[in-house]
């Protein structure tokens with residue numbers, strides 16, 4: 001049984017006949033100890049879908065799903081108290097910008113100890129010891145001396161380490177990391193990803209790594225799902241996605257990476273942006289930006305179909321040569 005099971009999850013905003021579909025019927029699962037990469041440009045619904053899993057979508061957002069379960073427990077049917085037992089403890093999340101997620105008014109030690117208190121209890125002394133242990137685990141030097149510092153006294157990289165310490169405080173079985181390195185310098189980015197992967201292995205924790213940067217998940221993830229405009233457009237084993245992308249959008253994301261663009265023109269990357277509420281095209285949502293779009297694509301939305309071991313949502317998935325083919 002998979003640890004997290006997401007089946008036909010949608011998140012709509014706004015009322016009336018045409019609500020904005022920020023997430024549109026996405027399905028995926030994450031197994032115990034697995035690293036899943038969720039990739040897409042900003043506006044593709046990556047964060048919103050994770051917030052929905054965490055139960056963090058407020059009105060006017062509406063969440064619906066055929067199934068949304070963690071370790072067999074239906075997350076949508078839980079009341080607040082039951083949900084708090086799972087979310088924040090068994091399932092935990094870290095966000096892009098540590099500075100907006102940490103409370104500037106409280107010390108680092110206090111914030112971690114509060115997280116421990118909320119979910120695990122124990123004596124004050126035990127919580128303090130565990131906090132020092134956690135700071136050490138995430139590579140913060142002289143952890144005892146950091147307990148009483150405030151978030152603004154830390155660098156971006158150190159703050160993100162504190163966020164990670166807080167997120168893993170209750171030994172989650174699933175950690176969702178939403179663009180965990182975007183706000184950081186390049187050298188620090190690699191360290192944070194390494195840290196996440198080390199912790200993931202040590203604790204045999206499942207990890208969902210959300211990013212716009214396909215290169216980041218290249219080696220880290222076992223499987224990848226690619227999202228565009230709220231939909232899953234491709235899913236597969238990481239290696240397969242990198243070697244043989246089957247969706248034009250995945251191909252374009254790959255071609256925009258310097259290491260893949262070698263010898264090819266970077267101009268092959270997609271022009272334009274993900275459509276918003278008012279400019280959703282008919283048919284395939286990628287069609288205005290897709291170099292392979294046909295009349296058929298402009299009229300009819302493709303289904304997400306199984307192809308080999310993966311899935312792809314395109315009328316003419318790309319073949320091994322990277323060219324459109326009819327299936």
Ligand code: SF4
Nearest residue numbers: 284287290297314315
């Ligand atoms: Fe491009 Fe058509 Fe495939 Fe959409 S269905 S990705 S427009 S080729």
Ligand code: MG
Nearest residue numbers: 042046047179
């Ligand atoms: Mg986001």
